[in-house]
Amino acid sequence: MSKFNKKRGKATPAISTASLPDIVFILLFFFMVITKLRETDLKVDVQVPQATELEKLEQKSLIHYIYIGRPYERFQAIYGTAPRIQLDDSFATIADIPLFVENHKQTVQPNLRGRINTSLRVDGKITMGIVQDVKTQLRKIGQLKVNYAARRRAENR
Numbered sequence: 001m002s003k004f005n006k007k008r009g010k011a012t013p014a015i016s017t018a019s020l021p022d023i024v025f026i027l028l029f030f031f032m033v034i035t036k037l038r039e040t041d042l043k044v045d046v047q048v049p050q051a052t053e054l055e056k057l058e059q060k061s062l063i064h065y066i067y068i069g070r071p072y073e074r075f076q077a078i079y080g081t082a083p084r085i086q087l088d089d090s091f092a093t094i095a096d097i098p099l100f101v102e103n104h105k106q107t108v109q110p111n112l113r114g115r116i117n118t119s120l121r122v123d124g125k126i127t128m129g130i131v132q133d134v135k136t137q138l139r140k141i142g143q144l145k146v147n148y149a150a151r152r153r154a155e156n157r
Contacts, residue, residue, distance in 0.1 A: 044069035044086045049124035051150035062116050064104040065149075066097070068130055069123035083126045085134065094133050098141045121149040 046069040057063055067086040071079045075091075085092050087100045105113050118138055122131055138146055 040065070040067075040086075041089050042067060042072075042086070043075055043089075043091065044071055044084055044123070046121050046123045047125070048121055048149050048151055050153035052153050054150060054152055057117065057119070057147070059115070062108060062112060063119050064101065064116070065119050065121055066100075066134060067121045068126055068134065070126075083123070083130050085130070094137050097134065097137045101138070101141060101143050115145075116143070117145040117147060118143055119147050119149050 044067050046067050068083060069086075070076075070081055071084055071091075079091060085094070085097075087096060092100065101116075101118070105116060108116060120131065120134065135146060138144075
C-alpha cells in the first residue's frame with residue numbers, strides 16, 4: 001500500500017578520469033617552475049663554521065660566491081690537497097677574481113651594481129692565509145661588501 005518504492009540495483013556512476021592527465025601536467029609544470037637547480041657543482045669540500053649572529057641575504061642575484069677549501073678526493077690527484085679557490089664551476093687563482101667579479105657586475109642592472117655582495121664560503125679548517133689573499137684582491141678592485149657564509153649554531157639549553 002505504499003506508493004513509494006525503493007530504487008534498488010542502481011549504482012552510483014564512476015568518477016570520470018578524463019581530467020586526470022591535465023591535473024598531472026599542471027602539477028608537473030608547477031614543480032618544474034618552482035624548483036631551483038644547484039647553480040654550481042662544488043669541487044672543493046666546504047664545511048662552513050657555525051655562528052650565532054646571522055643575517056639572511058635578501059637578493060640572491062646580487063651575490064656571487066667564492067668557495068675556498070680542499071679539493072674533493074676525485075680531484076686531489078690533479079690539484080693536490082692544498083686549499084684551492086673555486087669560482088663558479090672551475091678552480092681559479094687569486095688573479096682570476098677581478099674578471100669573475102666584473103663578469104658578475106655585467107649581469108646586474110647598472111643601478112644595482114653598488115649593492116653587489118661577495119660571499120665567501122670557506123671551509124672551517126682552512127688557514128686564513130688564502131682567505132686574506134682573496135680579501136686583499138677584492139679590496140684592490142673595489143669590492144668592499146664581503147661576508148662569510150655560516151650555519152646556525154645549535155642552541156645548548
